[in-house]
Amino acid sequence: MIEEVRNLVADVREQVAYLQELGVDSFDVALTDAPLIGSAPERPQAQVAPPQVIPTPIVKAPPPKIEIEAPPRKVSAGARLASLPSLKKRATASLKPETVNTAVNEMTEMTSAAASANEQAIFGDISGLPDSNETMEQIWADIGNCTRCPLHEGRTQIVQTVGNYQSDLMFIGEAPGADEDAKGEPFVGRAGQLLNKIIEAIGMKREEVCIGNINRCRPPGNRQPTLPEAHTCKPFLLREIAVIRPKVIVVMGNTALHNLLDTKVGITRMRGQFHDYYGVKVMPTFHPAYLLRDPSKKREVWDDLKKVRDYLESVRAT
Ligand code: URA
Numbered sequence: 323m324i325e326e327v328r329n330l331v332a333d334v335r336e337q338v339a340y341l342q343e344l345g346v347d348s349f350d351v352a353l354t355d356a357p358l359i360g361s362a363p364e365r366p367q368a369q370v371a372p373p374q375v376i377p378t379p380i381v382k383a384p385p386p387k388i389e390i391e392a393p394p395r396k397v398s399a400g401a402r403l404a405s406l407p408s409l410k411k412r413a414t415a416s417l418k419p420e421t422v423n424t425a426v427n428e429m430t431e432m433t434s435a436a437a438s439a440n441e442q443a444i445f446g447d448i449s450g451l452p453d454s455n456e457t458m459e460q461i462w463a464d465i466g467n468c469t470r471c472p473l474h475e476g477r478t479q480i481v482q483t484v485g486n487y488q489s490d491l492m493f494i495g496e497a498p499g500a501d502e503d504a505k506g507e508p509f510v511g512r513a514g515q516l517l518n519k520i521i522e523a524i525g526m527k528r529e530e531v532c533i534g535n536i537n538r539c540r541p542p543g544n545r546q547p548t549l550p551e552a553h554t555c556k557p558f559l560l561r562e563i564a565v566i567r568p569k570v571i572v573v574m575g576n577t578a579l580h581n582l583l584d585t586k587v588g589i590t591r592m593r594g595q596f597h598d599y600y601g602v603k604v605m606p607t608f609h610p611a612y613l614l615r616d617p618s619k620k621r622e623v624w625d626d627l628k629k630v631r632d633y634l635e636s637v638r639a640t
Pocket residue numbers: 495496497498499502507508509510511513514535611
């Protein structure tokens with residue numbers, strides 16, 4: 323119990339530091355509504371957002387100790403299918419924005435527990451990334467001049483995933499900042515320069531890997547994307563992952579971790595070990611922007627990336 327409280331406090335500290343790092347200086351959160359220890363932990367959001375987590379097609383990720391637990395609810399098959407990256411003609415791809423919003427609302431009604439129960443019921447034991455016969459260009463064409471979430475209002479341009487789309491290594495961050503919004507490329511600001519050094523430290527070049535974000539439009543004031551914003555944009559990233567088929571995905575920071583692995587456990591507890599996304603190894607690590615604020619955490623990131631390097635070397639050798 324004491325240990326759980328300690329972990330919880332560590333998570334909260336980290337979340338607050340992380341949000342500060344993102345420029346969030348106030349939370350619209352009613353503390354009296356805060357859940358008691360033992361109930362599902364809530365994470366302060368920059369904006370009011372629904373507490374549930376959208377279902378992500380994750381398999382085999384070990385259920386962390388502190389997870390959202392909610393009774394299974396009735397889930398429409400359409401909503402579940404729409405969240406899978408495997409489908410050649412995805413519902414989200416061809417839907418009009420208002421239909422997408424309905425689907426997203428419906429999807430946010432679901433919980434991770436309901437999602438995995440439902441996924442199991444519909445698809446049985448899924449292992450391995452689903453096949454995709456899409457191209458990145460087709461996915462971007464679907465994204466189009468996107469107005470599906472409010473972030474489009476403040477963007478200069480949509481920031482697409484870049485790099486080598488045949489790479490065995492992919493990095494995922496949160497959302498573009500000012501520099502990325504201006505240039506139309508992820509991780510080109512200070513955090514991006516540090517990311518470049520991290521990539522070079524494991525013997526690769528930026529152009530050899532893939533780099534993307536959960537959200538493709540810059541949130542105002544660099545705040546954290548809300549859950550509906552992340553859930554609206556994420557399916558496009560999942561479809562890209564099915565096209566790229568990397569061997570390892572490095573999720574940097576809590577937003578990328580929570581959205582790809584469908585967990586609310588903090589990065590401090592999840593980092594440093596491989597997790598699983600459809601047979602792809604996922605290494606959570608600290609976000610480079612966090613390292614700029616706390617360079618002492620570089621040691622941990624280096625440890626995490628050495629594991630990534632060693633794993634990639636082992637699979638390339640076979
Ligand atoms: N931070 C991110 O998460 N993504 C970027 O592209 C830039 C900074």
